Amino acid sequence: MEKKYFPFTEDAAAGIATLGEIKIIERIRAAFEKISPPAPRGIGDDCAVLPAVPENFPAQTAGTPKRLVTTDSVIFSKHFDESVSPENAGKKLIRRNVSDIAAMSGVPADAVLALVMSGDVSAAWLDRFLRGVAEACTECRVELSGGDVASAPAKHFFSATLALTGFSENPLLRTGAREGDFLYVTGTLGGSILKKHFDFRPRIDEGRFLAALPDSIVRACIDVTDGLLKDHAALLPAGTHAEFAFDSLPLSGDARTLGGNLIRRAFCDGEDYELLIAVAGTQTDFFEKTWREKFPGIRISRIAKIVSGAENPELSRRLADARAYEHFVSKESSEA
Amino acid sequence: MEKKYFPFTEDAAAGIATLGEIKIIERIRAAFEKISPPAPRGIGDDCAVLPAVPENFPAQTAGTPKRLVTTDSVIFSKHFDESVSPENAGKKLIRRNVSDIAAMSGVPADAVLALVMSGDVSAAWLDRFLRGVAEACTECRVELSGGDVASAPAKHFFSATLALTGFSENPLLRTGAREGDFLYVTGTLGGSILKKHFDFRPRIDEGRFLAALPDSIVRACIDVTDGLLKDHAALLPAGTHAEFAFDSLPLSGDARTLGGNLIRRAFCDGEDYELLIAVAGTQTDFFEKTWREKFPGIRISRIAKIVSGAENPELSRRLADARAYEHFVSKESSEA
Numbered sequence: 001m002e003k004k005y006f007p008f009t010e011d012a013a014a015g016i017a018t019l020g021e022i023k024i025i026e027r028i029r030a031a032f033e034k035i036s037p038p039a040p041r042g043i044g045d046d047c048a049v050l051p052a053v054p055e056n057f058p059a060q061t062a063g064t065p066k067r068l069v070t071t072d073s074v075i076f077s078k079h080f081d082e083s084v085s086p087e088n089a090g091k092k093l094i095r096r097n098v099s100d101i102a103a104m105s106g107v108p109a110d111a112v113l114a115l116v117m118s119g120d121v122s123a124a125w126l127d128r129f130l131r132g133v134a135e136a137c138t139e140c141r142v143e144l145s146g147g148d149v150a151s152a153p154a155k156h157f158f159s160a161t162l163a164l165t166g167f168s169e170n171p172l173l174r175t176g177a178r179e180g181d182f183l184y185v186t187g188t189l190g191g192s193i194l195k196k197h198f199d200f201r202p203r204i205d206e207g208r209f210l211a212a213l214p215d216s217i218v219r220a221c222i223d224v225t226d227g228l229l230k231d232h233a234a235l236l237p238a239g240t241h242a243e244f245a246f247d248s249l250p251l252s253g254d255a256r257t258l259g260g261n262l263i264r265r266a267f268c269d270g271e272d273y274e275l276l277i278a279v280a281g282t283q284t285d286f287f288e289k290t291w292r293e294k295f296p297g298i299r300i301s302r303i304a305k306i307v308s309g310a311e312n313p314e315l316s317r318r319l320a321d322a323r324a325y326e327h328f329v330s331k332e333s334s335e336a
Numbered sequence: 337m338e339k340k341y342f343p344f345t346e347d348a349a350a351g352i353a354t355l356g357e358i359k360i361i362e363r364i365r366a367a368f369e370k371i372s373p374p375a376p377r378g379i380g381d382d383c384a385v386l387p388a389v390p391e392n393f394p395a396q397t398a399g400t401p402k403r404l405v406t407t408d409s410v411i412f413s414k415h416f417d418e419s420v421s422p423e424n425a426g427k428k429l430i431r432r433n434v435s436d437i438a439a440m441s442g443v444p445a446d447a448v449l450a451l452v453m454s455g456d457v458s459a460a461w462l463d464r465f466l467r468g469v470a471e472a473c474t475e476c477r478v479e480l481s482g483g484d485v486a487s488a489p490a491k492h493f494f495s496a497t498l499a500l501t502g503f504s505e506n507p508l509l510r511t512g513a514r515e516g517d518f519l520y521v522t523g524t525l526g527g528s529i530l531k532k533h534f535d536f537r538p539r540i541d542e543g544r545f546l547a548a549l550p551d552s553i554v555r556a557c558i559d560v561t562d563g564l565l566k567d568h569a570a571l572l573p574a575g576t577h578a579e580f581a582f583d584s585l586p587l588s589g590d591a592r593t594l595g596g597n598l599i600r601r602a603f604c605d606g607e608d609y610e611l612l613i614a615v616a617g618t619q620t621d622f623f624e625k626t627w628r629e630k631f632p633g634i635r636i637s638r639i640a641k642i643v644s645g646a647e648n649p650e651l652s653r654r655l656a657d658a659r660a661y662e663h664f665v666s667k668e669s670s671e672a
Contacts, residue, residue: 040509046436047404049507053388068383071448077489100382112407114497145405153413154490161450163499171385173376
């Protein structure tokens with residue numbers, strides 16, 4: 001991976017410190033012209049003023065939908081590095097937040113953006129980052145409602161935090177799976193470090209499809225971000241484990257390119273941004289048939305069955321010393 | 337100001353890096369037990385699942401209220417320093433966001449918290465910061481719905497970003513003031529660096545009172561954060577300026593203690609977190625009388641009249657070389 005997108009500059013005239021807050025906000029407004037409506041709905045007042053429920057919310061059932069809120073950051077040298085273009089870093093911020101809304105079967109609606117940046121962030125790099133944010137907002141139909149900029153008392157520091165609101169008439173939770181359910185995963189797993197960790201399409205339409213199915217068919221859902229190992233455990237009821245069909249794991253081409261222990265890649269690389277879905281054991285035929293009709297081009301793999309017993313010695317054996325990515329303690333980043 | 341609350345530790349065993357993400361999140365859950373309901377409404381799923389409108393929203397008019405969203409950060413050595421206790425730093429984060437909701441006449445409802453921290457943040461300091469967050473949430477009736485923790489690739493770095501949602505049936509905007517309106521300010525101005533920048537009560541009740549008055553009386557509102565100089569300008573219609581009654585500026589005791597150019601303190605110190613309100617010229621008697629009945633203990637001062645002409649030579653002369661606080665370009669912090 002070529003290292004060419006370093007966000008910082010030694011040339012004071014090219015850094016954002018020269019601009020100052022007012023001009024930075026002007027540039028943000030300009031970059032977000034198409035995704036931020038006029039104030040007070042968009043940037044410019046103390047708060048964004050928004051409808052309690054979006055006007056165009058496609059409610060499939062009667063009643064008021066639930067509001068979904070999530071927050072996630074991208075930080076330079078943590079969630080992306082200089083091999084990732086600024087546009088793609090900006091897109092990653094939007095997409096990873098949207099993926100959380102999608103995993104609960106929601107429609108993303110609006111977001112606020114908080115930037116914390118050292119004065120040596122290159123103004124040109126920032127413009128490109130903002131362009132990526134705007135493009136991904138357009139892709140995912142997210143309105144940018146407001147935000148904040150603050151200077152970081154550090155050198156070479158860039159952090160962007162999004163808080164995203166969405167809506168669903170029937171949110172799919174992590175809880176709800178039962179013994180006898182099967183686990184399905186969309187797309188492919190592993191090797192996200194090569195590209196997919198920023199270049200992915202959040203599974204909004206797939207989540208909406210799941211929301212429309214009754215709870216007696218689709219029990220629970222999560223998006224795979226920390227890795228299948230850690231994330232699948234969040235779906236398991238107490239006293240159960242997942243019996244994996246290891247041959248059915250949908251390995252990505254990039255996982256194969258990277259090589260090594262491919263089972264570990266599928267379970268521990270993380271940042272797959274796929275949906276992991278628990279489906280009632282009696283409904284798998286119906287679920288698979290309906291999925292194929294609706295999404296003929298999107299892979300869905302039945303990878304495990306939830307069975308009794310908390311221990312899973314087979315999984316431990318296959319993974320050996322592997323572990324899922326964890327902030328703070330991990331010495332190696334899963335991404336960069 | 338005594339410098340005794342340094343958030344970082346050189347003792348690796350006392351830093352959060354020793355804990356790792358999972359244990360940090362456990363501590364956050366424990367600290368927020370009383371302000372975060374069980375998942376999925378609170379911490380623990382991909383998103384928080386919340387009612388589109390809070391069950392207890394005290395609507396004074398028919399119809400669905402508007403949703404208000406704001407975001408703001410506190411960063412060590414920027415928004416607070418080691419003279420501020422960790423509890424007060426945590427309270428500041430909540431209060432400054434709530435102040436934005438109050439300035440639009442809203443009721444705060446729920447929030448998500450994103451922490452970006454270097455591994456050398458002291459676990460004991462973090463616990464106390466979280467306790468302050470929880471206490472201020474209780475004070476302001478804010479539910480903590482979820483959040484994110486990420487490690488900062490830096491030393492001595494602590495940043496906390498809140499995104500807060502509130503509701504108002506009649507949001508008060510910055511726009512709406514007209515020539516002939518008078519500007520009122522609550523409480524006192526200046527000298528916030530000594531204490532008020534973290535130790536203040538957001539003016540929620542006062543904002544609710546303003547929401548209940550018709551637009552023909554209360555035209556516009558903003559909270560004073562960057563300083564009266566910068567913030568009052570946001571209320572002015574094009575081609576007008578505010579003719580200040582300089583003797584009526586409600587100077588704080590701390591502004592007098594600090595001394596110097598007191599007019600500059602009132603206009604430029606910032607972080608007053610008071611409400612600046614535009615009231616129709618014909619309604620000032622009614623407004624003042626109603627205010628005094630409702631809030632006998634809370635000072636309200638008529639400080640200016642909006643008049644035609646964009647220039648304000650008198651103000652410029654009084655302030656001399658003063659300027660409002662601006663991120664990135666300012667060499668001196670307004671706070672620490």
